[in-house]
Amino acid sequence: MKLGINLGYWGAGMDGDNLAVAQEADRLGYAVCWAAEAYGSDAATVLSWVAAKTDRIDVGSAIFQIPARQPAMTAMTAATLDSLSGGRFRLGLGVSGPQVSEGWYGVKFDKPLARTREYVEIVRKAMTRERLSHDGEHWTLPLPGGPGKPLKLTVHPTREHIPLYIAAIGPKNLEQTGEIADGALLIFPSAAHLEDTAIKYLRAGREKVGKTLEGFDVCPTLPLAVGDDKDVTTLADTFRPYTALYVGGMGSRKQNFYNQLAQRMGYEKEAAEIQDKYLAGDKAGAAAAIPHELIDQTTLLGSVERIADRMKAYAEAGVTTLTLAPAGFTLDERIASLRAGTEAMELAGLA
Numbered sequence: 001m002k003l004g005i006n007l008g009y010w011g012a013g014m015d016g017d018n019l020a021v022a023q024e025a026d027r028l029g030y031a032v033c034w035a036a037e038a039y040g041s042d043a044a045t046v047l048s049w050v051a052a053k054t055d056r057i058d059v060g061s062a063i064f065q066i067p068a069r070q071p072a073m074t075a076m077t078a079a080t081l082d083s084l085s086g087g088r089f090r091l092g093l094g095v096s097g098p099q100v101s102e103g104w105y106g107v108k109f110d111k112p113l114a115r116t117r118e119y120v121e122i123v124r125k126a127m128t129r130e131r132l133s134h135d136g137e138h139w140t141l142p143l144p145g146g147p148g149k150p151l152k153l154t155v156h157p158t159r160e161h162i163p164l165y166i167a168a169i170g171p172k173n174l175e176q177t178g179e180i181a182d183g184a185l186l187i188f189p190s191a192a193h194l195e196d197t198a199i200k201y202l203r204a205g206r207e208k209v210g211k212t213l214e215g216f217d218v219c220p221t222l223p224l225a226v227g228d229d230k231d232v233t234t235l236a237d238t239f240r241p242y243t244a245l246y247v248g249g250m251g252s253r254k255q256n257f258y259n260q261l262a263q264r265m266g267y268e269k270e271a272a273e274i275q276d277k278y279l280a281g282d283k284a285g286a287a288a289a290i291p292h293e294l295i296d297q298t299t300l301l302g303s304v305e306r307i308a309d310r311m312k313a314y315a316e317a318g319v320t321t322l323t324l325a326p327a328g329f330t331l332d333e334r335i336a337s338l339r340a341g342t343e344a345m346e347l348a349g350l351a
Contacts, residue, residue: 273289
């Protein structure tokens with residue numbers, strides 16, 4: 001199992017430190033540095049900056065939003081980033097959610113699975129540098145009856161195959177991800193529930209195309225907070241607003257994938273209460289309603305020894321790249337968390 005780092009969204013108040021965090025992760029031997037986008041900073045610009053200031057660490061989009069870009073543009077961006085970084089780019093894709101897709105991009109959030117499959121087909125075809133033509137439900141290239149003609153990408157990626165990941169939560173999306181992608185980006189992963197909530201669906205998708213999980217990158221992101229084991233409850237409480245936002249407020253009442261994931265982990269009643277309070281404007285009440293166990297199962301908290309034990313559990317559950325989101329209010333605290341992650345991996349015998 002390898003380690004990654006997730007910088008999250010630019011503009012969250014720690015921008016000045018993010019580059020230093022990425023550079024320290026590079027120095028420590030982390031495998032990949034991911035950056036996200038929602039409706040603020042875009043991931044491509046951040047990743048190009050990080051790639052220019054680092055030497056070995058891969059840079060990955062977690063995620064490029066499918067409604068934000070035409071697939072050919074995503075292929076152009078991926079090829080350019082791979083070329084500029086010397087073959088260090090990983091392409092992560094996701095459909096986002098109905099609020100962002102329809103409210104920010106003006107793209108109807110319908111048939112997300114079919115749209116993702118078609119999008120990936122076009123991106124892969126474009127990146128092979130063959131002449132691009134496609135006749136599908138969501139995209140037709142070139143447009144019929146006009147001056148357009150099949151074109152091919154003029155940029156040469158450093159590698160023939162750029163790794164492609166999909167952010168997936170629901171069973172059908174996970175199965176399709178196993179079928180069409182090189183890796184899966186997961187969130188709120190519990191080692192104890194990973195087989196039933198993710199791995200078995202990814203495996204089924206791989207089997208559809210005659211493959212196994214060998215070589216497929218299972219890549220969850222976990223917040224990391226280091227401290228005394230006696231303070232685990234206090235450490236967990238710092239993530240209550242984060243968990244409440246996703247379980248209670250992401251998407252819509254009917255389409256909150258994170259809420260549905262919490263339900264599949266056995267928190268049906270609690271997930272409903274969290275969502276009810278959050279959508280009613282009671283964010284503090286929603287945060288208070290989150291069971292401690294839900295936070296503890298989906299984060300890495302406590303001493304290096306405790307974190308090492310948890311890392312072993314994730315490796316045994318099938319995780320191949322464990323991406324950390326190190327907590328800390330200062331740069332020194334975030335750097336210390338990064339180093340603790342490396343120390344825990346070594347202690348667990350996984351490095």
